[in-house]
Amino acid sequence: MLSQLHDLDLQLLRLFVTVVESGGFSAAQGELGIGQSTISTQMAKLETRLGFRLCERGKAGFRLTPKGEQVLAATRKLFGAIETFKGEARGMADLLLGELRIGLSEALDNQVLQRLGAAIGRFRQRNQAVQFELISAMPAELERRLLQDQLQLAIGYFSRGQAALDYQPLFSERQQLFCGVGHPLFGHDAIRLDDLAACDLVQHPYRFEEARQPFASGPSSARTEQVECSLAFILSGAHIGYLPEHVAAPWEASGHLRALLPDQAGYQVPFHLARHRGRQPSEAQVAFEEDLLAVFGD
Template sequence: MLSQVRDLDLQLLRLFVSVVENGGFSAAQGELGIGQSTISTQMAKLETRLGFRLCERGKAGFRLTPKGEQVLLATRKLFGAIEAFKGEAQGMADKLLGSLSIGLSEALDTQVMERLSAAIGRFRQRNQAVQIELFSAVPGELERRLLQDQLHLAIGYFSDAQAALERSPLFVEPQALYCGAGHPLFAQPNVSREQLRQYDGVHHPYRFIQLDEPWQAVSSSARCEQVEGSLAFILSGAHIGYLPRHIAAPWVARGQLRELLDGRSGEPLDFSVQFHLASHRGRQPSEAQRAFVEDLQQAFA
């Protein structure tokens, strides 16, 4: 009995179908390129493997047994399934599959979002069937999820302290120092560094201190990780602090925020934060992840 289907069995079954389609052993010789005796030997070997006769051959001519007819139907189904598999496998060879979980830093600029959406659009034009999930959070949470394999990629600003993250620069976000309309400094055109030290600043617990950051609060009774929280503190008129320029811009236009300038030079007390595309250094990226990174880097080039 046939307990396993081996390569040899497939060869014998193909010979069997050829014999049937040609109407007998003699007629199949030309197509198969082998002699009648060899065909007869191969057919006998297949019947031995199956455990029953497939056909009657002799002076009365060639005809299938009832079991032979059933084997013929089953063989054609088998070869049809093999061809379907080959077609699907060939399609999968060039197709991106799987899923991507991508973390985004909060409150990104509209231009950044436009480039991100362009990267997604470019990726969707590929031969792919990939489920993409976008997750927005503060950088500390993005780091945690990357390290715990809950994210494949993350866009944010990250410190150099985490060696497990592989980072590549993506864009910079300008930050400026602001106060609200109710703050004592709001009416002053320029502010000295000495004056700034007197006032309560918003403390951002994750933001790593940069050497070129123009102002650092001496005292702070306001603490917030999210940009929206920092904005609320500054709008209150009780605190000063840094905000991304694109977040502050509409409030400045409405006269509710003002950028603080250096009293000596009249220059902005601003700096830029480098945003990176980060992934876990120890994880092998999928084909889909590599393709998306390529599209993302082109969009931000």
């Protein structure tokens, strides 16, 4: 009785199908390239493996037994399933599968979002069936999620102080110091760096970049991590603070914000693509990183 299927069994079953389709042992010799006695021996081995006769052969000619008919139908189904598997396996060889969870810093420039969209579009042109998830969060939260394997990649302005993470430069954005309508400096003609010392500066708990800010001193009664909240403080006219140029641009154009000493107080903030250095990236992650770097490299 056949309890397990081995390569030899598949070979014997293929011989069996050829014999049936040829109409007998003698007719199958040319198709199989072996003699009739060898075919007979192989068929006997298959019948021994199965535990019953598959065909009658003799003066009356070749014909299948009822069980032989059932084995023939089952064998054709088996070989059909094998061919289907081989075709699907060939298709999967280059198919990118899985899930990609990407973290993004808040309030990204529209041009950055456009490039991110271009990278996603480029990736979708690949042979892939990947589920994407995009998550917006503060840099500290993005790093935490990377460390806890809740994200594969993150784009943001990071401290680069996490030894377990790799950081690759991606782009930079310019930050400027602003005040709003109603602030004493808003209509001041000649502003000096010393004039900023008495101003109430919005503080950012995670803004490690403050160490690089041209102006970082002075009293503060306003504290936030979010860009939108910094904007609200500055628009109040009671505080000055740093904002990305692209965030401030429409408010500056409408006359609600004024840049303070743009040549002296402005500075560049580098954004990085971060990943966990101790995790083996999936094929999909490697491919998407290639697409990201290609788009931002352009």
